[in-house]
Amino acid sequence: MIVKQNQELYMEAERFITRCYTELGKSQEIQSRLQAIEGSIQETSQYVHTFEELEHGAKMAWRNSNRCIGRLFWDKLHVLDKRDLSTPNEVATALFDHISYATNQGNILPTISIFKPQAHGKDQVRIWNHQLIRYAGYETENGIIGDPHSILFTKVCQEMGWNGDGTRFDLLPIVIQTSGNPPTFYALPKDIVLEVPITHPSLEAFASLDLQWYALPLISDMLLEIGGIQYSAAPFNGWYMGTEIGARNLADLNRYNQLPEVARILGLSTERESTLWRDKALVELNIAVLHSFKQAGVSIVDHHTAAHQFQLFEKQEKEKNRALTGDWTWLIPPVSPATTHIFHQSYDDRMVTPNYYYQAKPYK
Template sequence: MTVPGYRDMPADTWDPSAPADPAEAEEFLRLCYTEQPRLGPVEPRLAAVRAQIAATGTYTHTSEELTWGAKVAWRNASRCIGRLYWRSLTVLDRRKARTADEIFSLLVRHLDVAGGGSALRPVISVFAPAVPGRPYARVWNEQLIRYAGYRTEAGIVGDPRYVSFTDAMHAMGWRGRGGPFDVLPVVVETPDEAPRLFELPEQAVLEVPIAHPELSWFERLGLRWHAVPAISNMRLRVGGVDYPLAPFNGWYMGTEIGARNLADPDRYNLLPIVASGLGLDTSHEATLWRDRALVELNRAVLWSFERAGVKITDHHTESSRFLAHMRNEEKAGRPVPADWTWIVPPMSGGATPVFHRYYHEADQRPNFYLDSEAASLARGTGVCPVLESAPLVPVA
């Protein structure tokens, strides 16, 4: 298999100085105007786009093209199991925002639209595209909401995944409370401003305390998780035009929290603690104590979100819905790209219908891409020493 972005074949490296590809622009526009006939004939639009690329190296999407392109990028996202809802994506056109203050205000607005009143909905905010050879705005964070990880003499407090990022934030002036669920600041970088730190207002961060339907001691663990998984460092590519700042969200599948974020040994590593609370024999693996603890941790997550009235889905239901999405797409004559290693849930995979089949692997565009520099910044390993003096900007 030699499909870019899959397994051992890295995705093509993005060159921000390269002009928009006229062939990719044409392919996108023909597909867009075919699937959206209300937009009219495509030939006049193609002529205008070719001329714009020739003159400037890029072109400007209409609001209709951008909205459709963002939705199709979700439709093509091979690692997402929740694509049945791709048509319902709310697309917020934020291309006019320029300053860090404007951008951060709109990021807060994104979270409000996505999770206001706990009625979660899929949302993408698309900021200004990259212009060949020029700097562009971006957010360093992997997600708009994530928890800090602190190095202490007793070990790591918080999320170990973000220890280096937290260190970078400390170097830039931020000071967290030192707790296990401290929300990290958002770092916004623009062409005209050095990276700035903004703290999310409390009302923008919807969180759910984690308890268990039967085990009273579970609540005393003091667990919680945020409700909106808003990915913020992936590049949206539509018709040869790149949008480096295009945060998007859906809602959680329970296993993302209960079988990964809270359970992975290099994350919160809660399975030994849960197993101890359950009184399980952890002396050897054959007792399946990890499996039993994993089930109860995931039950707690699902029950807690449902009790709080916050949207979430379980891996069995979502697996069935993904197959429904595949049937819909096949009826429309469209192939469905999917990465088996991401589509199969991280818990009870063999008990779900998505396990027992192969999938079409392809890099279909429009799509989302994670660039190596963006990944490095999100890990806290791409920080330049000159940024250590960047100010903390609290927002009420």
């Protein structure tokens, strides 16, 4: 029998293997695989996923991600197995390869790179960045330059010896830590990062705002859990929904706060809120983002299309007799949410595994 401290791991493995192999049409192999896992846990207090288990487990985790509106495409995830890499240099090279592969010259491929799992509760690989591609934020005498969200991490990078150019759109380095060793930073090669200048389809003056954004949203600080095994470094990406950039990154007061500038370009009076100048500016900013990405040949989806796609996902899950989970507060788009079916529904927000989980920042 498995000793008491490993019983929970085996139970998690049993739940995952049973569901995974059933979905893959390999039910006849469940018992033999569980016997092998039981033996491994007895000997080493852990077990190793096959690539097939890793691949389908990562896809299941996307399918179970309560906050993601783009789950219709969960089974199209490209899984890159990087569990054999140990050194920061190897990890950095793999991350650069991920960026190039997933960017795919603008035809974004949903992709995840999975590195060594935790061993005895300790990280073997940890990426300090929230996103692999992100702009720096600087506190200056003349106010904040760049992305306010990045101020703390920018300071951490500077303390490590990194220096940016001090512009609004400096690419932060990637910070990697392996097996508890001191972190190492790597500058992002600019030739692998696709960035999109933001222009408007009918307002030429919009270009004077000198706005841009990167093509690839690549989350890199979440923990992937599959069958009781925890992968503390498993960066993943899809493609952008336009409102993520146009209604949040560039519009939020505590981010780039560009709505007053857009209103100026539009000639709107900002003296009274009742003129709804913010709403008008917000719509035009989102139009500009969608236009610019499409003009550059970069994958992006508008929030209405994304909501329709989520409705198809809901239908598919019902047909498969799988319980649908979701976080309503994240699923509704930040622009015109009441025009989508999501706004008028409720969702079960319980966490189902496999899944992605937030981790404490290692530099706090």
